[in-house]
């Protein structure tokens with residue numbers, strides 16, 4: 320089972336979103352400097368003997384050209400979304416959209432579901448957790464739910480495959496894991512490979528510090544903070560049992576290290 324990490328560009332945002340309270344006003348320092356940071360956006364191709372699987376589909380190429388609503392773009396800018404579109408990134412590992420047999424959506428936020436339009440009208444199965452699909456439609460159509468869902472990303476004629484279980488066997492050596500918190504239906508995965516197992520934590524931990532140091536993500540990135548903490552504990556347990564390398568959701572330093580390897 321080979322892995323290819325796809326570079327889908329960088330999101331620019333206040334570091335406080337990913338690391339809660341990195342800059343907080345205090346009596347002795349009423350105007351601390353905020354840190355504007357870059358976050359990696361990646362997809363993963365899992366080259367399994369039975370199927371070529373795409374993990375997430377990244378941002379829509381027009382994200383910076385008005386496709387993402389202005390208030391969201393102000394908070395989470397993705398200036399290279401067009402330059403780093405799915406076809407370009409797949410091409411760099413010798414693949415085309417037609418080579419993808421199966422898609423797994425970790426969740427349906429706009430920096431993860433913006434390439435689903437490539438699979439509209441095809442029979443390519445698209446795996447998603449039931450709670451995520453429900454939450455995405457609720458969020459897009461009511462004032463309840465979250466703001467980072469665009470119906471135009473996911474409301475397509477897709478061959479949805481709905482995951483209900485806490486742990487879902489996808490193929491030999493690939494298990495999907497329900498790790499709610501960042502969103503209600505967030506999925507991670509355990510990939511059991513010759514040599515090294517990989518645990519995809521994804522947006523359960525934006526950065527290494529969320530996982531390794533237990534540094535909480537900002538409140539606006541947590542649908543359910545209690546569930547998010549439980550999911551980190553669950554992932555740590557899986558990591559220990561399987562001696563796995565953990566893959567974080569948007570860590571730019573880890574991304575740079577890994578792309579030489581995967």
Ligand SMILES: [Zn+2]
Nearest residue numbers: 430431522568
């Ligand atoms: Zn994300």
